[in-house]
Amino acid sequence: MAEDPDFWAERLVKQITSQKRRVYVCEGGWSPSGYFHIGNARPEIMTPYSVYLKLKEAGFKAKQILFVDDFDPIDKIPAGIPVKKQDEGKFIGVPCVFAPSPFKGYKSWSGYFTSQLTDVIEDFGFELEIQSSFQNYKSGRMNDLIRFSLDNSSQIVETWNRISGSEKPLGFLPVVVTCEGCGKSLFSKTTSWDGKAVEYECKCGFKGRVSPMDGRAKLHWRVHWVANWIVNDVAFESGGKDHFSSGGSVDVARALMQDVFKKKAPFQVPTEFLNLKGAKMSGSLGNVFGLKQWLEIASPDLFRFLFFSYKPNSAIDFNVSDNSFILLNERFERAERIYYSEEMAENEKLSRKQANAYSLSVVGRPSKKRPLRIPYSFAVQLVQFLNPEKQFNELTNLLRQTGHIKQAPSKAQSLELALLFKRARKWVLDYAPEEFRVSFSETLSxxxxxxxxxxxxxxxxxxxxxxxxxxxxxxxxxxxxxxxxxxxxxxxxxxxxxxxxxxxxxxxxxxxxxxxxxxxxxxxxxxxxxxx
CATH class of the missing domain: 1.10.10.350 (Arc Repressor Mutant, subunit A)
Incomplete structure (x- = not known):
């Protein structure tokens, strides 16, 4: 049991493919000015990934892109990053791709933060192309769109003001130059365009004239967004729900695409926030939980299940430090039993939904037989009085005593068990609430x-x-x-x-x-x- 005709992405595929394309590109975007966290992953990876999978299942050519906006300037230093207050000026305003790395071993600011994603992304089973914004500009892919945007700047301003209710001056030019004097783009303003070069001035006092092509300037982010749709021929995109407010960035971008660039905007789905302990995650504020942290305590399958078991418009409140994390594991384990017809949900529709969520969650494909599964909550108990790194054999013997396994595990099963125990122990040591912690009292009080x-x-x-x-x-x-x-x-x-x-x-x-x-x-x- 796995197919669910009511799955939201299944229905959306019919709408998306009504616009004929050779390849259907599903895209998300992220700025590496701070950490990529699981809250980013929901709208920028998981929602597009759901549509990408269903397009492929339906026989269409599809591609998923994560657009890394490394040409974006740093506007604040994220909490916990070791940059002294007096040194912040070396970073603030500099494009992420040019700013120095806050940690040794990386070429740039964006190099460090992007690596925190790329180092582990394959572990989660995603088949996506990670694309650099700066490379798109430097290679010339954006040149025609820069020229078009500057030539049609008055129409861009008129459309922008009409949709958003703002009052941008008609002389506004939608490109931002990286200042040749201070190396920053956050504080520069483009003042003129003569068809070949732009003039600009920066708050540092520098004034200059330069061609905006080949990586020397970037489109204003709202116009840049539209230009990116065009160069990648994007068919589907998601984003955080805050972008979808009336007159907000999505409305402006769609109007620019239709009225100025004369093209159809991609299908878009707003995605609710994934909150951490009730608060929206923020890479700059530091209240985040990253993909590397996830792999320390849980499987990629559980990560995928967290999102596949909800519609994009359902808010998720995630807390790794209370019983809800154990309950998430139990929901996944039950969905697995339902998939293998060892259990039924409350009704047939719910059984299909749970089985489909499990099927999509497994990296690769679910095996024909249900894999060896030790409940996470049980592993949490075991690792508190047996150290899996030193007492693995004792742990497996105990599993045989309790009936969780019937014979000595195979080599592959042993590796899986060792990883489970390692993750469960990490959760206990770093995140488990007091009621889950158990240790022998060395003295009887x-x-x-x-x-x-x-x-x-x-x-x-x-x-x-x-x-x-x-x-x-x-x-x-x-x-x-x-x-x-x-x-x-x-x-x-x-x-x-x-x-x-x-x-x-x-x-x-x-x-x-x-x-x-x-x-x-x-x-x-x-x-x-x-x-x-």
Missing amino acids: PEAKAAISSEAKSLLPGLSKAIAGAKTADEIQQAIFNTAKQNNVQPKALFNAVYLALVGKESGPRAGLLIIGLGKGKCVKRLVEAAA
Whole structure:
């Protein structure tokens, strides 16, 4: 089960292909003035990628482009970047492609920030072309459009003002020159165009005359946007919902495309924000979560599932530091079971939706048989008392005891398990809330001992002997339950006593699993101590 005729991108393909093209280009764009984060990935990669996939499935030639606007000037230093206040002037206003890298080992500012994306993008299974804005200008691809825009600047201004309600002067020229004096473009203003060269002046005091072609100038970003549609023959594009307000940048760009450049604008879909802990992510403010960070704690498949399971117009509030991250993993694991017909959703339509989301999420193609899957929440428990780097064999033996695997894992499965455990441990150490953290209490605190009820305490000596004789986690779990029932004590009271004695809390992972993981001998000794 995988096809979902109601999938939003499936329906959109019919509209897009009504405009005949040899190749259907799906595009997103990003400025490398700060970090590329998973909030950027939603409108600029995932929404176009969804349409790209469905175009290919329908038999059309398609291409996906991520347009990196490295010709964009730096307007602020992102939080956390090691640039001293007195040195900010070396960066502010300089195009990203020319500004020095804030870290050693990279040729430029854009080189560093773009590498944070390109280093890992293939891991997520995307088939996209990453295109440099500056190279498009430098190579001459934009020259004809620069000339056209300057020759038709009055019509551009009239259309812009009419749609946006702004009052740009009729003499406004929509190109920005990189100043030959200070090397910055943020503070220069183009004052004239004679058909061959532009004159400009910069706030640094420099005035000059230069040809705007071949990378010496860039179109104003609203006109640049339209020019990029034209040079790449873009069929589909997404963007953050803020661009789609009435009279906003999308309305202006579409009007310029139609009224000035006399071409049809691409199909566009607004995409809601992916918020981090309730706030919009911002590469300049530093409240971001990047693709490299994602791979440290979760799989690329889960990343894709996060977006494929929502429509673009649905807001997503992402928090890696609470239970919602565990729930996301559980939703993915359930979708997998539905895809392999091991479970059904509440109705057939929802089952199709979940199966389709899973099918699209798997990098490559889903295997014919359901892959070995250890629940992430279970892995989170295991790695807190067994170090996967040092105790991998103990972990796999425990998985056999609990029935999660029936035989020794293959080499490929072992690699997958090792990666899962590594990611789960990273999440526990860096992000997990306190209620998910469990560790053996090196000393039995007076407070924990006092919190154990007298009736439960009286059962601990006998329970200790039963645990010592048990061989598996299930046998230990059953021993605790049986000891309580045989002595007319509520099982919860005895389980609470075990947790208080071992981890200083009234609850925790499955007790039998916890005791096996921590070590039976150590736990038996502690229970005897708690009974004294």
